Amino acid sequence: MSLKQAVTQFVVFLLASSVMQADGRHTQCTPSYICAVKGSTVEMTCSFSPSILYSEVENIFWYATHGGQTLDLTAEQRYWGHVSYSCGKNSCTLRIMDLKVSSWTDYHFSLRTKSNYQTYGKEPAVTLSVTDSVSCALKGYEDFPSPSVCFSDRCYIVSYTKRRICVLKGSSVDISCYYDSYYSNVQSKFWFRPDRGSHPEDLSEDTQYSGRVEVLPTDRHSTLRIRDLTETDSAQYRFIFRTRYFEWPSSFPGTTLTVTAVQILVTAVIHRFGPVAELKCHSSCRPSAAVVWFNNEEEIRGTAFSEDTYRFQPGQNISCAFRGHEVYRSPSVYAPLAANVFISPPAETVEGRSITLTCSSDANPAANITWYKEDQILVLKGPHLVLNNLRSSDSGQYHCTAENELGRRTSGNISINVEYPPKNISVSVSPSAEMVEGSSVNLSCSSDANPAANITWYKEGEDSPKASGQIFTITDLRPEHSGNYSCEVQNKRGRRRSTLNLTVSSSSQKSLAAGLITVAVLMIIFFSAFVLIRRKTQPSEPAERPGSKAELDGEDYENAPAPEEHQDELFYTTVRFSKDRDDPLYYNIRLGPPNRTDEEDVEYTPVNAESVRLSPRLRREEADDDASALYSRVSRRCRE
Structure with a gap:
């Protein structure tokens, strides 16, 4: 066979x-x-x-x-x-x-x-x-098949010059193929990208390639030229043609294009003098050529930099390219040039609103942003710091730092001053004692507000303000000054009021009150003295002995009748027998036998001071003696 x-x-x-x-x-x-x-x-x-x-x-x-x-x-x-x-x-x-x-x-x-x-x-x-042609490919690499083999004299075929092309960003590329229509008239042919839609569309009509795509047709050959390549041009490109009875399948693989930029990889390396940054010029489509290094767009000369790495110096702006392809340089790498903080919206910061702080920094590689408030590190990272529902505690100085592997910059401070209407209003009176006619008083009003609030004083029932300022002083107080006083606290964010009551007493009322107080104090003093004297004159151990009696100048008043209204008012006294005859209080007391003890020599007798009728002689003697002393002649009874 x-x-x-x-x-x-x-x-x-x-x-x-x-x-x-x-x-x-x-x-x-x-x-x-x-x-x-x-x-x-x-x-x-x-x-x-x-x-x-x-x-x-x-x-x-x-x-x-x-x-x-x-x-x-x-x-x-x-x-x-x-x-x-x-x-x-x-x-x-x-x-x-x-x-x-x-x-x-x-x-x-x-x-x-x-x-x-x-x-x-x-x-x-x-x-x-x-x-009528066959090609093959390895499993997993079906997009890169071998060239087709035709098994007849005439074949429908599309054969690509290259199955894979890798070029540098910014350059141009030619993608070519050979096709055979089996000597049939080709009605249409074009290049397309299968990822641009479910149905093939001519790239020359694609807006993404407008002005950059050109098709160069020759006999049985077609070349697609793309200029000014970008990374988005990386894709597979296929060629298709149609005859009256045949259409080359759009599902057949074409040429895969990869567009890559030259870039510098930055690596931090620790040396004995500290950390330094090493740069490496890299491209996945690197040509077989030496690396050229540039500082501030000027080629670094004097040293052959045939190696891929370069040691960065502070303040430099480094880029690289491959020899022979210098026009396709890498982006420059450099430390952060500056760090600036902006606030948005730029309107005034008011309590309850939200603002966003943005830290901008020009750096490559991109800088990491750290936020600070009053030199304290904030947890949030990234270029945007959002302050929602502003409070007074959010006021302060904010700044940011921008840092990459090549250096660090710190921004200036931006002040956040959160404004809010008056709150926590407090009113007070000094002195706090009762207001007396003719004296002076200070009314004080304070509040928490930003910006600082203006304070105006009003009296209830009066339209015009009484005073302005934190302290309202009233001198030469009069009763008509009594009433409710309110302080109005106002700034551009709002206003609030707080009220206090002031009562002024007249001088006549004060004199009457002072007189009443004096009388009350004197009455209390007199009553206390009276009670004290009465307590001193009362017996400490009252007792009643049957058969005892008092004799006054030989007259017996023991059974003397007392007025009816004073029948029950009895006073008791304790009589102590002193051996001292010179004692003026007891000169009329006769001593008993010496063999009695002091305890046995005590006799008790009831004395009714109100009911005793004194003889005229005793009345005269009483007038000469202390009115507070009670004297009694006590007859001593011998005990058996």
């Missing part, structure tokens, strides 16, 4: 499944995609649900679509002698022999039942691709 004969019978199946459903019943065809070589034979089988009994099937047919037309395979002349199909219990198989390139299309399977004349399987069942 020759190679050509073997290939004509070689069919590549991409196994998948296609399921068509209708009213719970379905057909399923395998494989859903077939790629076969021209002249070979393919088979495609479709099965239908067991719920559809084969005895119920009235009609089974296959048809193809081409150019928007539906072609019955049994009636289409091009398929005569090349198509056959057979059916079993729940499946049907279509066989197409001696494949032609024109057989490249979608094939459909359909059936109709007797009971309800329902048709099943209207969606595309199997897609067939027919080619």
Whole structure:
């Protein structure tokens, strides 16, 4: 068997499944995609649900679509002698022999039942691709196949000059291919990107490539030229052509383009003198050329920098390129040039609102931002510091630092002054004692406000203000000064009021009150003295002895009748017998026998001071003596 004969019978199946459903019943065809070589034979089988009994099937047919037309395979002349199909219990198989390139299309399977004349399987069942050339690729690298091999004298073919191209950002690239239309007239041809849409679109009409794309056609060759490349141009580019009976499949792989920029990688390295930054010139599409270093756009000369690394010095602005490609330099790397803080919105900061602080810094690599308030590090990182629902505690000085591997910068302070209306109003009176006519008083009013509030004093019942300022002084108080006083605290954010009561007493009222107080104090003093004297004159151990009596100048007043209103007012006294005859209080007391003890010499007698009628002589003696002393002649009775 020759190679050509073997290939004509070689069919590549991409196994998948296609399921068509209708009213719970379905057909399923395998494989859903077939790629076969021209002249070979393919088979495609479709099965239908067991719920559809084969005895119920009235009609089974296959048809193809081409150019928007539906072609019955049994009636289409091009398929005569090349198509056959057979059916079993729940499946049907279509066989197409001696494949032609024109057989490249979608094939459909359909059936109709007797009971309800329902048709099943209207969606595309199997897609067939027919080619007269073959290429191969490693699994996982299908986008990079080998060049195609044609197995006939005439082939439909598209062969790309390069399957993969890598170029530097900013440069230009040419993507070329060779194509053969089998001597058929080509109706259209163009380049496209498969990732730009589900249907191929001509890149020359794509706005992204406007002014940058040019197609250079030659006999059986096409070249796509793209200028001023960017990273977004990285993609796969494919070529497609159409004839009257054939269209090169858009699914076939093309050329993959990678666009990369030259960049500098920064690495911090610790040396004995401290940390330094080492720079490396890098590109994934690096040409075989030496690295050229630049400082502030000028090439660094005097030393051959054939290596990829360079040690950064403070204050430098470094970029690199590859020799021969100096126009495609890397972006410059440098330490932060400055750090500035901006506030937005720029309107006044008012309590309850929100503001955003932004720290901007020009640096490459991008700087890390750290925020500070009054030299205290804030947890939030990043270029934006958002202060929601502002409070007075948010007031203060803010700044930021911008730092990358090459250096650090600190911004200046920005002041946040949160304004708010008056609150926490406090009023007081000094002195706090009762206000007396003729004296002076200070009324004080304080509050918490930003900006500082203006204070105005009003008296209840009067429209015009009484005074302004934190302290309102009233001199020479009069009763008409009594009343309610309020202080109004106001700034541009709001106003509030607080009220106090002031009562002024007149001088006559004060004198009367002082007199009453004096009288009350004197009465208390007199009463206390009286009670004290009475307590001193009362006996400490009153007792009553039957048969005892008092004799006053020989007269017996023991049984003297007392006035009725004083019958019950009895006073008791304790009489102590002193041995001292010189004692003036007891000179009229006769001593008893010396063999009596002091305890036995005590006698008790009731004395009724109110009811005793004194003789005229005693009255005269009483007038000469202390009125507070009571004297009694006590006859001593001997005890047996």
